[in-house]
Amino acid sequence: MTPAAPFPAPRAGAAAGPTVAIDIGGTKIAGALVHPDGTMTATTRRATPRGVDAEGVMAAVSEVVADLSGSPLWASAVRCGIGSAGPVDTSRGTVSPVNIGAWREFPVQARVAAELAARGAELPTVLAGDGVAMTAAEHWLGAARGHANALCMVVSTGVGGGLILNNQLHPGPTGNAGHIGHISVAFDGEPCVCGSRGCVESVASGTAIARWARDQGWTPAAGASSGNGTGSTRDASAAGVAAAAAAGDPIALAAFDRAGRALAAAIAATATLVETDIAVIGGGVAASGDILFAPIRTHLEAYATLSFVKELRVVPATLGTHAGLIGAAAAAMMLLPSPPPP
Numbered sequence: 614m615t616p617a618a619p620f621p622a623p624r625a626g627a628a629a630g631p632t633v634a635i636d637i638g639g640t641k642i643a644g645a646l647v648h649p650d651g652t653m654t655a656t657t658r659r660a661t662p663r664g665v666d667a668e669g670v671m672a673a674v675s676e677v678v679a680d681l682s683g684s685p686l687w688a689s690a691v692r693c694g695i696g697s698a699g700p701v702d703t704s705r706g707t708v709s710p711v712n713i714g715a716w717r718e719f720p721v722q723a724r725v726a727a728e729l730a731a732r733g734a735e736l737p738t739v740l741a742g743d744g745v746a747m748t749a750a751e752h753w754l755g756a757a758r759g760h761a762n763a764l765c766m767v768v769s770t771g772v773g774g775g776l777i778l779n780n781q782l783h784p785g786p787t788g789n790a791g792h793i794g795h796i797s798v799a800f801d802g803e804p805c806v807c808g809s810r811g812c813v814e815s816v817a818s819g820t821a822i823a824r825w826a827r828d829q830g831w832t833p834a835a836g837a838s839s840g841n842g843t844g845s846t847r848d849a850s851a852a853g854v855a856a857a858a859a860a861g862d863p864i865a866l867a868a869f870d871r872a873g874r875a876l877a878a879a880i881a882a883t884a885t886l887v888e889t890d891i892a893v894i895g896g897g898v899a900a901s902g903d904i905l906f907a908p909i910r911t912h913l914e915a916y917a918t919l920s921f922v923k924e925l926r927v928v929p930a931t932l933g934t935h936a937g938l939i940g941a942a943a944a945a946m947m948l949l950p951s952p953p954p955p
Contacts, residue, residue: 694945696937741940745791754932
């Protein structure tokens with residue numbers, strides 16, 4: 614891939630060698646060597662295995678590490694960052710990704726460290742949830758760059774996030790601080806999968822937006838021909854709702870207004886607690902652009918009313934598909950101490 618444009622390292626004094634970055638998700642496991650100027654080399658990926666046990670998934674991670682170890686820059690690596698879908702428990706180095714059923718309390722940090730050591734790289738290693746990794750990435754290279762206090766969010770099939778406080782990544786003891794998706798914004802709202810009620814995720818995730826729209830009587834319009842003889846397609850996902858909203862469908866517009874209101878309430882609450890001055894939103898639902906951002910900004914005016922949060926900005930994330938690997942590296946550079954000079 615074409616290297617990203619250079620940027621300064623996220624922490625002064627960080628060692629000059631590359632960071633081994635591994636990004637683990639439900640569809641792919643990716644790896645790269647991420648350099649202090651923000652460029653990536655030796656990028657590689659594997660599809661996340663389906664229908665296998667825990668060791669079968671780990672085998673794909675091992676293949677990614679093996680690919681990276683073939684780089685001529687492997688010997689100069691100084692640390693490793695692992696970004697993973699959650700839930701995570703960074704105090705134990707374990708993950709139980711919702712979208713990787715074979716891994717439950719899987720000790721991914723220790724296993725990756727062992728793979729690195731087996732290939733001659735005994736490196737300090739850190740684990741971060743994907744929301745925290747995205748936050749580190751956007752603070753280093755993206756839309757939160759230059760902001761000392763920021764909330765970054767992923768709005769997709771779920772809603773996650775992370776915090777930058779005083780220019781430091783703040784993952785919390787188990788790596789779950791900033792998990793804004795499970796702030797309750799409706800005390801009598803519908804039950805959430807987490808066991809609580811009225812959570813942001815139960816209102817504003819892509820899944821929730823599409824479900825609510827369908828429950829209100831929205832039906833997806835027929836799309837273009839599929840080209841495989843099966844006729845036209847109907848997109849019943851949040852993307853389909855967004856397309857309908859852009860065409861003026863009142864139910865679709867109401868679904869995004871409802872989601873925007875929930876997000877605005879949670880963003881304002883977070884800013885009031887810790888005085889963030891920017892909220893960065895990425896993920897598949899954010900790709901709908903102003904269909905989502907316009908109602909968030911409108912409702913934010915009603916929730917962010919105190920003097921110290923009235924200037925709060927809400928902006929789209931900028932790193933897109935690069936956020937996982939860049940975030941894994943940025944989290945490692947921000948959370949791990951710098952190794953001593955050689």
